[in-house]
Amino acid sequence: MLAGLILVTSRPGPEMPDSFIATASENLPAPQLQFGRLTFNVDSSLPTDAPFSPSAAFRRLPGTIVFIGAGFPADSHMPDGTIASPADDVVFAAVLKGSARASQHGREEIIEQDHAVLMTTRDVGWHTSSRGTQHLIVQVDRAALAIKLANLSTWLMRPVLLEAQTLRLLMAHCQAAIDLDGSAPPHLQHHVIADLCSLIALLTIGWEDHPETSPPSSTRMLRLHAIKTSIEAGLGNHCLSAETLAAAQQISPDYVRKLFREHDLSLSEYLLERRLAFAHALLLDPLRANERIGKIADEAGFNDLSYFNRTFRRRYATSPSDLRRERKSST
Secondary structure: OHHHHOOOOOOOOOOOOOEEEEOOOOOOOHHHOOOHHHOOOOEEOOOOOOOOOOEEEEEEEOOEEEEEEEOOOEEEEEOOOOOOOOOOEEEEEEEEEOOEEEEEOOEEEEEOOOEEEEEEOOOOEEEEEOOOOEEEEEEEEHHHHHHHOOOHHHHOOOOEEOOHHHHHHHHHHHHHHHHOOOOOOHHHHHHHHHHHHHHHHHHHHOOOOOOOOOHHHHHHHHHHHHHHHHHHHOOOOOOOOHHHHHHHHOOOHHHHHHHHHOOOOOHHHHHHHHHHHHHHHHHHOHHHOOOOHHHHHHHOOOOOHHHHHHHHHHHHOOOHHHHHHHHHHHO
């Protein structure tokens, strides 16, 4: 858990990078360690008797931080008193290996392997864990999560069991966030963040508020979220299909199609809708005003310009060129 909040970077300095990956082969000297206060608003002491070979991956997105990795023995305290106005965030911290202890909001809990807990960055608390404890951590803006998770404060410091399938899906989402290139378009970053908030909300609530929903069907919902995230990341890939999406999720193509049918959609219809919406946004982007429509269509995943023009007109009741012309005249 918050042992993972003690992050390291191979370069010294007061600023935390937007992304970071360290392997077990890197033995970083203590003067170069950057602690959790730089990102997660925790105050952690550096162990003097525990050599540390980090194995971790980290990504910062707008209002969100994702971390997967192992840390050294830690004794962390929140909030960090050296920060005058800490961010009002929530940390969803899962223990993938080992265990941890945490205390906040009048509750003290042992966090076992394959469990998670919600903590806050502004409220007083502490967390301890041993060497080798491995964590998956997502820190999100409290207001953003509250939209997805009603009565958020009632779910703080309540250990959540992560069953195997849902944990794998959460891992896949977090890895997708970590793998995002720094130049990823804002709409994709915000889509990934929204999906992470939805997953955290569902995993936190579990089945208590959804007695009519069995765990398998909720697992299918999470799987569909993962597939939709893959689609958003690959809209420009002309080879995107049930087969390629299934291979990434290690499921069958028929199962991919079935997940969409359960929501009264076909995969092809959903792909077309998302590609058209992406192209529509690109056409309205003033920074792309001089780009050829054919190039924009190709970037959105269309390899047939006439088909793109025809489907775009049917969807938006205007042609791509007319939309762009109207945009220019209005500005």
